[in-house]
Structure formats: C-alpha cells, structure tokens
Amino acid sequence: MNLNQQSETAVALPVRCADNPAVCNHNGTCYDTSTGYVCLCNAWYTGRNCETVLRDHLVVTTLNTWVDARNYCKLIGGDLVTWGIRNAAVRRSIINQLLRPIKGDGFWIGLTDRQKESRWVYVDGVSATLNNTDFYNLEPNNLGSITGSANCAQVFRGFSFQMDDDVCRALKFPICERR
Template identity: 25%
Template sequence: MSEDVIYSDVVFVKRNEIGSNDPDQSQLDVYTEKKLKDLQKLHSALNDNFTAVLQDMHDWQQNLSKALDDSACPKDWEYHAGKCYFFSTNTLDWTKSRDACVSDGGHLVIIKRKDEQEFLMSIITKYKESFWIGLTDEKNEGQWLWVDNTELSPDERYWYGNEPDNWTGSRGESKAGEDCVIITQDGLKSWSDAFCSKSLRRICETRSSRQP
C-alpha cells in the first residue's frame, strides 16, 4: 500500500530590517523624541503647580488658624487649648492682680497641666520677666490653694530648685514670709514663692468661646 505524499509550497517572506537609513523610522524617532520632551515639560509644569497649590493650602490653613485664634479670645489675649490668657504690661501686687483679673472677666491663671505650663513658658520667655499666678498659701502656711480654692496637685507642681522656701527676708523683717507664687523664665520648673506685696506683672485666664 502506497502512501500519498502531499507537498505544499512554503513561501518565506523576509522582512526588510528597519535600519538607520529608513526614512520612516527617522521620522518616528524625531516624533517620539519631541513627544517625550513635551511630556517632560508637562510633568515639570504640573509638579511646579502642585507645589504651589500645596504652599497655598499651607498658607490658607495658617491664616485660618490665626483667624480662629484671634476670634476665640478678646483682644490682646492669647489662645491655648480652649482657654484665653492675658499677659499684663502693668505691675500690681498679688491681691490687686487677682482683683484686676476678675475685673477683666477672668482670674489669675490656674495651672493644672504640663502643656499649659509649657505654653505659658513659651510666652513669658519673650518678656524675660516674672508674672503672678493664682497660687497662694496665705491662709494656711504650706497649704497651697489656687484662686478657685482647689488644692495644688502633687502631680502638677513646677517649683524651681528648693522653692518654696518661705523666705522672711535677709533680717527676718517679713514674719509672714513668702505666700504668693510667681512664674519665671527659668524653664519648665519655674515657680517660686514671693512676697505678696511685690509689684509684678500678672497672667489672667478665662474660658474661650472656641473649644479644642
């Protein structure tokens, strides 16, 4: 039995290799290079615009924050964490300072948080002066009370060095000793007791209409 063998013609087509002399390829290279440069320019422009937009957003947020802070407190008062603080420019003794704060709609500052102490320090270091705060042991020696009659917490005390020392003067001329407290620019631990009769600046505090 014979086998039928079928032959078919196979045609091989050799594609012309696209060489450097091919005009079509040269045009394509020029076009591709031009488009690439255009894309690079577009990317650079978009990147610049994006940076500008981010800066504008940052400036807007800063301005908004400042506007909110300004509207949250009376004029010349500083905002922090839901409260307003007034740093006086005139000086009074402690009792008159307490009364002046009440007249201004607040009270001598009561410090019960570390972030509050840090905020106050960030302000008074600019002035390089001492300020009265609302703490005294005038009623009972050694029993420190805030102006709202709450006791000083053992966990939130920022006495400087060996303070309070109830100093009575170089010759013991002040029998009552130092019964009122000042805050100085000596770092986080910056409270000292002082003679209540001293004339110093004061820090007043009140609640803000803007809550954190």
C-alpha cells in the first residue's frame, strides 16, 4: 500500500426530520438532535422509529366522565376498549394485569345505549350480545341515578370486575384501546 494514498471513508450525514418527514411511524413526532433525530412515540408504540407495538390497552389513571374518557382515548390514537372487552381471554388479561393493581372501582368501556335505550352497542358499531358481554347478574338495569339514565357501561370492581351500567357523567378510569 502506498503511504501517500488516503483511504476514502464514507461519512453518513445524520438524518434530519425535514429530510424524511415520515421517519417516525404511527404518528410519532420527530425532533432533530445534534446527532440526527429522535422519535417521540405515542402511547401505543415504541422503537427508534415507533415501529413496534408496545401495548393494545392502557388504563388512564385520571377520573373522567364517559364522554371525556372517550375523547381522551381518541386524542391518543385509540378509543374506549371494545374488542378487548368482548374477548373473554383478553378481558381476563386486562382485568388481571391492568385493573386489579389500580385502586379504582369503576373503569369505562366503549359500550353504551345512549342512542336508543336498552339497545347496547359498542363504540365500534358491534351490537352487544350475551356472547360478547359480561354483565353482572340483573345488569344492565338502568339504576344508579334518580333520572334512570345509566347509559354507559363500566367494568366494576364491586361486581368482581363484571360489566355494569352507570350514569355517563360519573367519574371513572378509562380503559383505552389501540386503533
């Protein structure tokens, strides 16, 4: 090798957010740093570019009305839990891993009869049936308020984490689900 010869080394320039606006997947937010970029992922994803699913369900530990709970879940890229609460195995997992450790009594789910009394429908449009709900004995019963307007469903610790109807303005912890 000739000592006067210089070896060529390719120097990779750092990627900047402006150079590749889609570098962060799943609505992650890109921030430029001195060495390149960093993706700030939403609550559902992780990884350098927000490419890996982190979780399908999360419990928000701030008390909300049903409407505010749903709006918050949508704000973070989800909705109140539907398919996870309809599936018995997933429901058990949500209860054991997410709900039992929290010192709360009620947890909002995406099930309501607000459109038509006694016609329970999940927020994703699926009608409630005996096969996809787990209501406590004699629930839903439209009790719990003087006005008789218990139109939103919760999973209630006092009923062994089975479903119950309650007034939508009550304050409970939302269970959000990734969309």
